[in-house]
Amino acid sequence: MGAQFIETTMHTPVMLSRVADSLYWMSRYLERAKHTARLLNVHFDLMLDQPHGTAEQYRQYLLASLQLPSDYDKTQDDYSLTRWMALDPDNSNSVRACIGVARENARQVREQISSEMWEQMNQIFLFVEQVNIDAMWESTPQEFFQNVKTSIHLFQGLADSTMVHGQGWHFIQAGRFMERSIATAALMDVFFCPEHHLAQSTIDDLQVPKYLLWLGLLRSCTAFEAYCKIYTVELEPRSILEFLGLNAEFPHAINFSVQAMRRALQGIADTTQSERSERAYRRASRLHADLQYAQVDEIATNDLHAYFTGIQRQCTGIHDAIYQSYITYPIVADPSVN
Amino acid sequence: MTEKTVFSQQQRMQTHPVDAQPVPVQADEMFQAPFTHYQLSAAYDEMFAAPNQPHSHYTQLYERFHELSMEELERRQLAAERSFLHQGITFTVYNDNRGTERIFPYDLLPRIIPGNEWETIEQGLTQRITAINLFLHDIYHDGLILKDKVVPADLVYSCKHYRPEMKGLDVPKDIYVTVVGTDLIRLPNGEFAVLEDNLRVPSGVSYMLANRRVMKRVFPNVFVNYGVRSIDHYSRTLLASLRMLAADRVEEPTVVLLTPGIYNSAYFEHTFLAREMGIPLVEGRDLVTHNNFVYMRTTSGLKRVDVVYRRIDDDFIDPKVFRADSILGVPGLFEAYRRGNVAVANALGNGVADDKAVYAYGPDIIKYYLNEDAILQNVETYLPDDPKQLSYVIENLDKLVVKAVGESGGYGMLIGPHSTKAEQEEFRTRVIANPRNYIAQPTITLSNTPCFVDGQLEPRHVDLRPFILYGDKINIVPGGLTRVALRRGSLVVNSSQGGGSKDTWVLNS
Numbered sequence: 124m125g126a127q128f129i130e131t132t133m134h135t136p137v138m139l140s141r142v143a144d145s146l147y148w149m150s151r152y153l154e155r156a157k158h159t160a161r162l163l164n165v166h167f168d169l170m171l172d173q174p175h176g177t178a179e180q181y182r183q184y185l186l187a188s189l190q191l192p193s194d195y196d197k198t199q200d201d202y203s204l205t206r207w208m209a210l211d212p213d214n215s216n217s218v219r220a221c222i223g224v225a226r227e228n229a230r231q232v233r234e235q236i237s238s239e240m241w242e243q244m245n246q247i248f249l250f251v252e253q254v255n256i257d258a259m260w261e262s263t264p265q266e267f268f269q270n271v272k273t274s275i276h277l278f279q280g281l282a283d284s285t286m287v288h289g290q291g292w293h294f295i296q297a298g299r300f301m302e303r304s305i306a307t308a309a310l311m312d313v314f315f316c317p318e319h320h321l322a323q324s325t326i327d328d329l330q331v332p333k334y335l336l337w338l339g340l341l342r343s344c345t346a347f348e349a350y351c352k353i354y355t356v357e358l359e360p361r362s363i364l365e366f367l368g369l370n371a372e373f374p375h376a377i378n379f380s381v382q383a384m385r386r387a388l389q390g391i392a393d394t395t396q397s398e399r400s401e402r403a404y405r406r407a408s409r410l411h412a413d414l415q416y417a418q419v420d421e422i423a424t425n426d427l428h429a430y431f432t433g434i435q436r437q438c439t440g441i442h443d444a445i446y447q448s449y450i451t452y453p454i455v456a457d458p459s460v461n
Numbered sequence: 462m463t464e465k466t467v468f469s470q471q472q473r474m475q476t477h478p479v480d481a482q483p484v485p486v487q488a489d490e491m492f493q494a495p496f497t498h499y500q501l502s503a504a505y506d507e508m509f510a511a512p513n514q515p516h517s518h519y520t521q522l523y524e525r526f527h528e529l530s531m532e533e534l535e536r537r538q539l540a541a542e543r544s545f546l547h548q549g550i551t552f553t554v555y556n557d558n559r560g561t562e563r564i565f566p567y568d569l570l571p572r573i574i575p576g577n578e579w580e581t582i583e584q585g586l587t588q589r590i591t592a593i594n595l596f597l598h599d600i601y602h603d604g605l606i607l608k609d610k611v612v613p614a615d616l617v618y619s620c621k622h623y624r625p626e627m628k629g630l631d632v633p634k635d636i637y638v639t640v641v642g643t644d645l646i647r648l649p650n651g652e653f654a655v656l657e658d659n660l661r662v663p664s665g666v667s668y669m670l671a672n673r674r675v676m677k678r679v680f681p682n683v684f685v686n687y688g689v690r691s692i693d694h695y696s697r698t699l700l701a702s703l704r705m706l707a708a709d710r711v712e713e714p715t716v717v718l719l720t721p722g723i724y725n726s727a728y729f730e731h732t733f734l735a736r737e738m739g740i741p742l743v744e745g746r747d748l749v750t751h752n753n754f755v756y757m758r759t760t761s762g763l764k765r766v767d768v769v770y771r772r773i774d775d776d777f778i779d780p781k782v783f784r785a786d787s788i789l790g791v792p793g794l795f796e797a798y799r800r801g802n803v804a805v806a807n808a809l810g811n812g813v814a815d816d817k818a819v820y821a822y823g824p825d826i827i828k829y830y831l832n833e834d835a836i837l838q839n840v841e842t843y844l845p846d847d848p849k850q851l852s853y854v855i856e857n858l859d860k861l862v863v864k865a866v867g868e869s870g871g872y873g874m875l876i877g878p879h880s881t882k883a884e885q886e887e888f889r890t891r892v893i894a895n896p897r898n899y900i901a902q903p904t905i906t907l908s909n910t911p912c913f914v915d916g917q918l919e920p921r922h923v924d925l926r927p928f929i930l931y932g933d934k935i936n937i938v939p940g941g942l943t944r945v946a947l948r949r950g951s952l953v954v955n956s957s958q959g960g961g962s963k964d965t966w967v968l969n970s
Contacts, residue, residue: 139760142741
């Protein structure tokens with residue numbers, strides 16, 4: 124389908140495709156940095172009072188969650204793992220690299236975001252730039268990760284409270300919840316289906332108490348307290364699956380995230396009013412309906428790994444649809460336009 | 462070229478040594494705190510008539526500063542710098558391997574211009590810009606000023622920035638120079654003179670506006686009752702000037718700001734102005750041409766663009782017409798412009814009028830079109846292209862400032878009294894090889910003003926860049942960017958060469 128030529132007045136805001144692209148990725152990269160910071164923070168925190176063997180084995184889950192190979196020499200101990208995942212400029216997924224890319228995107232759309240957001244983005248960036256690994260290690264890495272999380276939360280809060288909730292904000296929301304949906308599905312896949320992610324030998328002699336694993340998963344989604352309010356502190360895999368997968372009210376649940384993404388895409392479709400708009404929104408609605416009406420027993424009895432990878436695949440499909448509809452649509456000469 | 466045009470019609474100015482010795486003062490004439498490290502020299506001093514005697518428009522500020530301790534000044538200076546850093550008010554430096562972004566150094570003390578002096582500046586600039594606009598129209602149409610031999614045709618046609626593509630093209634509303642930044646300096650006798658005009662893509666206005674905002678944040682009580690004229694209307698006036706360039710049939714014109722992108726040194730300014738005016742900030746890749754109209758690629762489809770405020774040089778704006786290797790520009794933009802389907806500000810080809818050799822004819826250009834004498838004087842300028850002047854320049858390289866005509870930003874420049882023999886030798890060779898490419902001027906001591914440097918108040922040289930908008934009429938916001946040469950004794954104020962800036966106050970009276 125070719126590009127449409129539109130007639131609008133000054134007062135109908137339009138958004139450059141490039142700007143939409145930058146807002147979307149700015150938001151995704153911040154969410155990614157926060158996710159990584161949270162995983163590492165939870166790991167360090169949980170392992171403080173665990174025997175060495177347990178900590179080493181839990182580490183296998185952490186590496187799998189971070190999508191790192193278990194025999195990677197840059198991540199052999201906690202110090203080098205922290206350096207690699209927090210600060211290493213050669214690692215495009217490190218917290219520092221993600222925040223650098225987020226800021227670079229923000230810089231390209233500086234006039235689109237509020238001054239408060241821009242100043243906060245700069246502060247996050249300056250904070251992460253000036254940290255060095257030894258100082259961080261000295262004071263405890265938790266403090267660093269906590270700071271990263273808090274300052275990104277502040278940025279997201281500022282986005283919600285200082286920016287017009289128009290198209291730009293919807294793209295920010297879409298990016299944030301796209302990233303979160305994919306990350307949560309991938310994380311659950313590691314914990315529910317370790318056989319697909321961990322070396323067989325590790326699983327066979329796994330000494331990590333089950334409750335510790337489930338606690339780690341819940342806390343990695345900031346979900347522990349919220350979970351307890353509904354299901355009590357009994358950590359049941361079935362309940363955890365239901366909560367993190369299907370809950371419609373908890374912001375880190377996949378269902379909630381997909382719903383938020385769907386709303387954002389609806390907002391974009393409404394403001395762009397282009398015939399191409401429906402595509403991404405419709406795909407997100409379908410995935411949301413699947414999650415909204417799913418039964419936990421039904422999911423649990425089927426192939427869970429296929430289920431989680433299916434969700435990630437559908438999210439990628441939505442991402443592609445966003446691109447085809449709004450960002451990289453082809454320009455085909457329209458003879459009706461002069 | 463006749464010698465007459467260069468030498469006799471301009472007011473001759475005395476040449477001053479650069480680092481003039483401080484005027485010896487008696488012990489009882491020493492400056493009092495907090496100005497204990499201050500001293501007067503042969504340069505005009507913006508603040509002081511004599512030690513401890515500020516000019517009347519500085520009196521109130523002087524008294525305020527007496528009440529403040531150095532620690533307090535230091536604290537506010539830091540607060541200001543932090544504010545710039547957190548706002549990301551930075552510029553990009555080329556050839557700097559420490560990363561590309563830097564804060565533009567900011568100095569705490571405002572530079573104050575009394576109302577009557579501003580009036581002269583305003584009249585002088587209005588006259589000058591009116592004449593320059595007529596000159597550009599003439600050059601690209603009938604060329605009367607060339608036929609009358611007031612300005613040598615060779616000089617114009619050999620100019621690097623002369624664009625034959627613009628010949629016969631009627632620009633919207635006959636306005637070539639929508640935005641101008643003219644650099645003024647203050648001579649030792651206290652008079653202002655024009656150092657150069659920036660008619661292509663002048664920058665710096667965002668720092669003028671940001672400096673004022675930071676000043677208000679850091680020093681609110683100094684402002685009270687001072688009678689400082691507001692500069693807040695700049696963005697509105699700029700937008701109005703751009704909108705009036707749109708074709709009359711367009712009721713609600715779409716205006717965009719075209720930037721080369723985040724790696725450009727003035728990127729902060731581009732985002733700032735786009736946000737202030739509420740117009741889209743676009744890059745070349747956001748624009749497409751179709752049937753000789755210009756569109757931007759939006760999430761809703763392609764939207765027509767009526768006015769492009771371009772912050773990209775002529776060379777890069779359209780690879781189909783100018784540099785073919787440009788990836789910053791928009792293929793087909795020039796053809797759309799030529800057909801009147803889109804307005805571009807500033808017009809292309811303006812560089813011919815801010816060429817440093819053409820500058821020498823400024824007073825003649827004003828006389829020719831307006832039949833008036835120039836209100837603001839030029840700085841005496843030697844053109845080595847003329848053999849007689851060449852020999853003078855070659856023999857006096859140690860006293861002169863030599864500049865490449867097509868360069869800006871303080872690049873390609875020799876400051877004679879500050880240069881080594883080797884540098885002078887290098888310029889001698891260059892000037893002889895390509896005399897048309899250089900001009901020379903006497904070394905002029907710029908005026909001094911107190912700056913807060915390393916915990917004390919010291920004199921530093923400044924210039925002034927007011928911003929002129931040509932819309933329904935010529936509008937000049939009362940103020941400008943005061944640039945400071947932060948290195949002691951330095952005469953180079955360009956931000957790319959380690960210069961800083963300060964807030965500039967124009968007073969009601």
